[in-house]
Amino acid sequence: KSLKASGGRFINEILNKIDAAIDNDSPIKLCLYSAHDTSLMVLSNAVSGKPPATWPPFASFMAFEVYRTLGGKHYVKVKFENQDLVVNNCGGSTECPYKRFKEVLSELTLDSKQFEKFCEIQNGN
Numbered sequence: 001k002s003l004k005a006s007g008g009r010f011i012n013e014i015l016n017k018i019d020a021a022i023d024n025d026s027p028i029k030l031c032l033y034s035a036h037d038t039s040l041m042v043l044s045n046a047v048s049g050k051p052p053a054t055w056p057p058f059a060s061f062m063a064f065e066v067y068r069t070l071g072g073k074h075y076v077k078v079k080f081e082n083q084d085l086v087v088n089n090c091g092g093s094t095e096c097p098y099k100r101f102k103e104v105l106s107e108l109t110l111d112s113k114q115f116e117k118f119c120e121i122q123n124g125n
Contacts, residue, residue: 007042008110015102015109018066022074022098040080046108047078049088066098074098
């Protein structure tokens with residue numbers, strides 16, 4: 001629950017941007033976000049299924065790269081400090097078909113309304 005609460009809206013944002021790029025609904029090909037070390041810890045944990053072995057150093061970065069094969073299928077590679085992460089529940093691979101990547105991370109997403117409801121439930125309202 002804490003992973004969903006702390007990273008769910010940002011993960012939702014990332015998946016929405018990737019969807020728009022894949023569907024050609026957006027001219028945007030690159031998105032840059034600035035985040036705290038704790039946000040990188042959450043994202044790394046969400047992608048790999050485990051927290052990073054060490055605390056992210058100052059000026060760390062994470063990249064979500066989307067590729068299209070010659071056959072038209074999309075896959076994702078995630079880099080943390082320029083090292084490929086093994087994607088959780090993707091067969092131990094650093095290259096994950098986007099459909100599977102989205103299935104794995106969708107379990108952790110929250111849009112704004114879901115986030116508000118989630119917070120109300122946690123506060124006993």
